Amino acid sequence: KQEVTQIPAALSVPEGENLVLNCSFTDSAIYNLQWFRQDPGKGLTSLLLIQSSQREQTSGRLNASLDKSSGRSTLYIAASQPGDSATYLCAVVLAGGTSYGKLTFGQGTILTVHP
């Protein structure tokens, strides 16, 4: 059974700081990994999608890396801003079998960026 863990559970940083959010998964046979952002009481906004054959993806101030062999992904946020405050979720899709197509989520990291 795939399990996804995110560390830390919560993070509070001053504006302008660079930060790293961590995601680990127990089954390395993944199809892809997706990072999402969730504002309080809202739906999920996709940030970055990394295919199993890729090592990283970048979008603006965000960079996500993937190390399948160690079962880890990191989301790097550069020059954080108060508007980045949200919950960040990572989710993986297994490569095959009965779980293919199903997203398995971590518990999320609650990020607060204060001015």
Added chain:
Amino acid sequence: DAGVTQSPTHLIKTRGQQVTLRCSPKSGHDTVSWYQQALGQGPQFIFQYYEEEERQRGNFPDRFSGHQFPNYSSELNVNALLLGDSALYLCASSLLLPGDYGYTFGSGTRLTVV
């Protein structure tokens, strides 16, 4: 291009009642999945529909059922509501093989059972 649309946005029901939630997928997507997110938790997979059939199901009781229509829209039905069913219900659409585009989520339906 409209994204994933869910209705209603909020709903209050009494224990024991039945509820139907609705989802219209993103244009071009043919697969709809439903997730339940309790407060402070990550979303949990309920089931997935493709070609009007349930392809796979998470660890949820039979009180949770769904349907997909020919236009790819979907409904989630929950019978005999329990207090523990209170949660944010999220709909995600994708292609059957999510490929380079992954999953697109709606804004969710907040269900409160009293």
